[in-house]
Amino acid sequence: MTIEAVSAQPRHHLLKILGVTFGVAVAIGQIIGSGILRSPSIVAGEVPGIALITGLWMLGAIQVSLSANLLSELAAALPRTGGGYNYAHRALGDVGGLVVGWTGWLANLAGAAAASVSFAEFLPLLLPAAGAHKIAVALSLQVALYAANLAGLREGRAVQELTSFVKAALLFVFIVAAVILVAPAEPQTFLSSPVAFKWANLILAYQLIMGAYAGWDTPVVFAGENIDPAKAIPRALFYGILLTAFLYVGVNWALLHALSPAGVAASPLPFSVVLSRIGGSWPGTLFAIGATITVASCSNACIMAAPRILFALGSDRLLPRAFTSVNAGGSPVIAYVMTAIGTLALAATGAFALVFGLIATLNAASGFLVDISFWVLRKREPDLPRPFRAIGYPVLPMIPVLVDGSLVVLFTAANYTGGLVALGLGLLCIPFAFVAHRARKAIG
Numbered sequence: 001m002t003i004e005a006v007s008a009q010p011r012h013h014l015l016k017i018l019g020v021t022f023g024v025a026v027a028i029g030q031i032i033g034s035g036i037l038r039s040p041s042i043v044a045g046e047v048p049g050i051a052l053i054t055g056l057w058m059l060g061a062i063q064v065s066l067s068a069n070l071l072s073e074l075a076a077a078l079p080r081t082g083g084g085y086n087y088a089h090r091a092l093g094d095v096g097g098l099v100v101g102w103t104g105w106l107a108n109l110a111g112a113a114a115a116s117v118s119f120a121e122f123l124p125l126l127l128p129a130a131g132a133h134k135i136a137v138a139l140s141l142q143v144a145l146y147a148a149n150l151a152g153l154r155e156g157r158a159v160q161e162l163t164s165f166v167k168a169a170l171l172f173v174f175i176v177a178a179v180i181l182v183a184p185a186e187p188q189t190f191l192s193s194p195v196a197f198k199w200a201n202l203i204l205a206y207q208l209i210m211g212a213y214a215g216w217d218t219p220v221v222f223a224g225e226n227i228d229p230a231k232a233i234p235r236a237l238f239y240g241i242l243l244t245a246f247l248y249v250g251v252n253w254a255l256l257h258a259l260s261p262a263g264v265a266a267s268p269l270p271f272s273v274v275l276s277r278i279g280g281s282w283p284g285t286l287f288a289i290g291a292t293i294t295v296a297s298c299s300n301a302c303i304m305a306a307p308r309i310l311f312a313l314g315s316d317r318l319l320p321r322a323f324t325s326v327n328a329g330g331s332p333v334i335a336y337v338m339t340a341i342g343t344l345a346l347a348a349t350g351a352f353a354l355v356f357g358l359i360a361t362l363n364a365a366s367g368f369l370v371d372i373s374f375w376v377l378r379k380r381e382p383d384l385p386r387p388f389r390a391i392g393y394p395v396l397p398m399i400p401v402l403v404d405g406s407l408v409v410l411f412t413a414a415n416y417t418g419g420l421v422a423l424g425l426g427l428l429c430i431p432f433a434f435v436a437h438r439a440r441k442a443i444g
Helices: 003-008 020-031 034-046 050-077 084-125 128-151 153-181 199-213 218-225 229-266 270-278 282-315 333-349 352-380 395-414 416-443
Strands: none
Touching: 020 153, 020 218, 020 229, 020 282, 034 050, 034 084, 034 199, 034 229, 034 270, 034 282, 050 199, 050 218, 050 229, 050 352, 050 395, 084 128, 084 282, 084 333, 084 352, 084 416, 128 153, 128 282, 128 333, 153 229, 153 270, 153 282, 199 229, 218 229, 218 282, 229 270, 270 282, 282 333, 352 395
16 A cells, blocks of 8 residues: 555544444443432432332433423434533533533543442442542552543443443343342331322432433433444333333332331331342342443443543534544543543542532523423424434423423522522533634634
């Protein structure tokens, strides 16, 4: 091959090798994390009775399914890597796109850091000596995951699919074992819930449950790397939510069966209590293995998603074009390096706790902007090819708009400081968007 021919070859680019299997894996990888290990105890303490608890977990699945219905149309119509940023940018311009992109990147940074620290907290259950080196363990996990993903998309995909489906299998084994091997704590029926409760407690419990479902939309971040996004992305979204909802409801049912609502509320880690009742040393070991795999899988999903948001911002020149640099394995290298700096710093300092304080408000705001983008594009671009059209239009797609809009108001009312900071972050995007616009115009 001549030098001229070599120079004419296309530069490295993202690989289109993903399908439904990876989409489901990255969805449950991001969703199922430390939230399901810890939140059942808090929810049981806030909400009385089996019916209300399981009903709230089902309601959470219905809510995200309605949002997935809307998002599936957007992802199939605009199959670009980067997720919700692409739709907000197309419909609302630079400011709206930057708010959604910035929020998504921050959320993934905090998620990866928090999951790696949780890994370091669970690992001493298997290796007691690791308890004295938690920060080092958390950073080591991240280094290993970044190394795998920088090697290429195939390597990152393999890690995600393996860890996601192993943790799903372990949760299913726990459900079966708890129901079959552990005697019920007290005779109850599904409808034996007391009717007295406070709305504030109900709302708090539901916020925790929605936090446990966070990440259901991760498959759309990889739409540009999917072989057939028009079919695969909607299926991945709905299959991922369905599988997660089955496991979440099953896990809570098993815990309530074995311990009763009061028993679940009494322990910060009810999983370990149930397993201890089975007897022997292997249940504790199984829990430790399952917990470490669960949070490592969640960390990997965040680590894979965050750089692709930066890649999308770079592609539209809202960030330097260097963020679109891709290696031979299909990994956006500079975007990975920037993300690694962020997650390693957060894990080392513990500052991700401060970031999480804003994530609920920012996520609700960005989700609302994506919902609005759906309607803007329907009106502005009616002829845009839509291989998947939202079911139940216009009624069902309107529900996420109303819900997310209400959440923005509720979160802001509950935390004025967080709302003001979130507003400030949004306003910061305005001058940045102006600079980016001027730069694009100068380049032509």
